[in-house]
Amino acid sequence: MYYHTCTGCSGVLRGAGSVGLSLVIWVVCGMFSMMGAYCYAELGTMMVRSGADYAYIFEAFGPFLAFIRLWVECIIIRPGCQTIVALTFAEYILKPFYPDCAPPQPPIIMLAAVCILILTFVNCWDVKWATAVQNVFTGAKLLALAIIIITGIVQLGRGETSNFENAFHGSNLDVGDISLAFYAGLFAYNGWTYLNFVIEELHEPEKNLPRAIVISCILVTVVYTLANVAFFTTISPSVMLATPAVAVLFADTLYGPMAWIIPFFVAMSTFGAVNGILFTSSRLFLAGAREGQMPQVLTMVQIERETPVPAVIFVSFLSLLFLAASNIYALINYVSIVNWLAIGLAVFVLVYLRWKRPDMPRPIKVSLIWPIVYLLCTVYIIILPLYQKPGETGVGLLLMLTALPVYWIFISWRSKPSWLTRLSASLTRLTQKTLFVC
Secondary structure, eight states: OOSOHHHHHHHHHHHHOSHHHHHHHHHHHHHHHHHHHHHHHHHHHHSOOTTTHHHHHHHHHOHHHHHHHHHIIIIIIHHHHHHHHHHHHHHHHHGGGOTTSOOOHHHHHHHHHHHHHHHHHHHHHOHHHHHHHHHHHHHHHHHHHHHHHHHHHHHHHTTOOGGGTTTTTTOOOOHHHHHHHHHHHHHHHTTTTGGGGGGGGSSSHHHHHHHHHHHHHHHHHHHHHHHHHHHHTTSOHHHHHTOSOHHHHHHHHHSGGGTTHHHHHHHHHHHHHHHHHHHHHHHHHHHHHHTTOSOGGGGOOBTTTOOOHHHHHHHHHHHHHHTTSOOHHHHHHHHHHHHHHHHHHHHHHHHHHHHHOTTSOOSSOOOTHHHHHHHHHHHHHHHHHHHHSHHHHHHHHHHHHTHHHHHIIIIIOOSOOHHHHHHHHHHHHHHHHHHTBO
């Protein structure tokens, strides 16, 4: 769960329109994520292969749809998410220097780029460094959320409940706006699919996978909801909507000279989240390369340091390109529509294989009501934003459709001219010589 609720709360409130409905959406997003993760548990124990939904779609529908999923994840979702979190990191670092206004865009973009470049170096240089960064900065996120929640409980004990009176007053009943609120909330829970990427390395997945799903989803739902309750004990909805860095305002209002601790810990948290995306990307490239759908060079490792240098540089380069669209909420809409299309297709695999291959071993077998409900909800959060935000969601769909010519040229087209084959081989050798990878 790599996107921080401290930024997501504004996006949810903007679509919900009221305190009460925004809190309901946070809880429903958590339940929806658990439902999807439960469906993934059947798929993961039925097909114990790294690659998660890419592997499931390949098994059920063949290489074409699987490649679209792979392309979406590698070209849009991971670089886009990395950019979103890097921009959040930059906003929280800069906000204390601009107490009376939002930080200007140029320094935000520059600092986000620096964040991406530093972590690119770390992940290329030493796997142990990357692991240490992940452990330390994940702890910072948990500590920041714990401080916020405890403060919120104290505020409630002091009677700071004015924002909860008539909590549903002003609720937005426009289904399109509510779907955009779900985009922001679900983005905060994003990451529940990642355990399936390493299913081959999980001990006794039929026992440990559902256990990890239940514990993590319930814990994250409770923590995110309580953090939002804490914010509303101090910050009014109108002020929250006007504030890009909600946690900074929360700390400035309550912590006095110690207000720096919250933006510091939130920045550490987002820094660690960027690192996590880079750290896990190499497994996805490996899964694609197994099926001949990803250039072998992207699965290579540096000879001396044994780090996946080409894959890390590739994801980071795309993330830097995404910085051109520096609006966080627009980026979320770009990423979310293609993400939910891909996840919805993966959940449909469960229903499809129940029909086509009923005798496949299923260590975990979920009731069909859950994937059906999940798919109906997915249709809602895909279709309505197309009407509400056609420009932003349209960009996401266009990016997804770029997979079609790539698939035809590099995978489906078997009788390629010799010059194209030689060019590809030359570029691979050049990369190997430049980065010392094999």
